[in-house]
Amino acid sequence: MSLPIFTVDAFTKSAFSGNPAAVCLLESELQDDIYQKIASEMNLSETAFISKCQPQDDFSSGSHFGLRWFTPTNEVALCGHATLASAAVLFFKKKNSNSLLTFETMSGELTARLEGDHIILNFPSYLPTAQNPRDIKQFLETAIGDLDAQEVCYSCETKKLLVRLSDQYDRATLESLSPDPLSLMKSENTGKVKGLIITLKGNPSHPGGHDFYSRYFAPWNGISEDPVTGSAHAVLGSYWSEQLRKKQMLAFQCSKRGGELQLTMRDNGRIDIGGHAVIVQSGTLTI
Known part of the structure; x- marks a missing residue:
């Protein structure tokens, strides 16, 4: 099986700064242990997996996707830079026609909107x-x-x-x-x-x-x-x-x-987190 995979530097305008994340596009779900093995192989702070909500969806025209994040050791419930990286792949590599994308995650629905070359994430906020x-x-x-x-x-x-x-x-x-x-x-x-x-x-x-x-x-x-x-x-x-x-x-x-x-x-208990991203590597992962 071959999977498209990208490395994206998030929250930066320049390559080799910001936070690198791997982003993998899935045509169908993988076995649970494979997600962790891929993340361990990539050995970045997070690897993001974007999946289609419906088999007929397309990464270039769809607006609703599943999203999971894995560190080299475990799955996490929320990750900002890998979400920004995922949106950057869909917007800039797949030329997604929508200006607003919605991701279904362990932390509920998260959105990413494109404003020029700037991506704005909408996340829950947590007052400590x-x-x-x-x-x-x-x-x-x-x-x-x-x-x-x-x-x-x-x-x-x-x-x-x-x-x-x-x-x-x-x-x-x-x-x-x-x-x-x-x-x-x-x-x-x-x-x-x-x-x-x-x-x-x-x-x-x-x-x-x-x-x-x-x-x-x-x-x-x-x-x-x-x-x-x-x-x-x-x-x-x-x-x-x-x-x-x-x-x-x-x-x-x-x-x-x-x-x-x-x-x-935002007044609804949420926060907009904006930043830039640079796609520094595109390739194919063979498993």
Whole structure:
């Protein structure tokens, strides 16, 4: 069996930056174990699988598709950059005639709309709740060392822990962090946390300035550090919207590859996450 497969750098205008995802187009469903084997073979933070909802559907004209995401070790319920990558393949490679696509996923219906060369995802948003830092003192020391945490919050829906660094720090401080993946998993092994967000207030008053910065670590899902994470911004957007009292924000994820996200909070408990994508590889997977 041969399957069309693509590598897409998401949340960037330039190749070799942003977050790479593999995107596989399926004419029919695969056996469950094959999804995981392909994702492990691709060895990217996520591999997305786009399937037809009806056998007569076409990737160039259909507007409704199934979508699943797999890390190298397991299936996940929500992934932003691989959804952006999937939409980019349909819009730019398959020349899909629709400006709005709907994906059926484990997190319900997600949409992607095309505006020029810009793709806007509509995701659920998750407002995290404040936690007592003393309850996770050892984990915080593993994550940020002796830096001060201004606030710690938790999103039970996504199992993501958000750690906001003190406003006294700058972007360079955030970029200097290097938490050890094995130590993170050892200090938090209850299953409660599946992803660690470390974030810092930005300076939007500067030209091209960002409202906030972040990094994201998910060794519990086989990802030491994710370069640019749409699902984390479903949490970050809600948190910073409250903190900054803003509906529209520009965010930057400060990994080595880096990526920019445009966020708009909606009144229906959802968030628009916008970005660009670059298709860097097209090929065929033989299984």
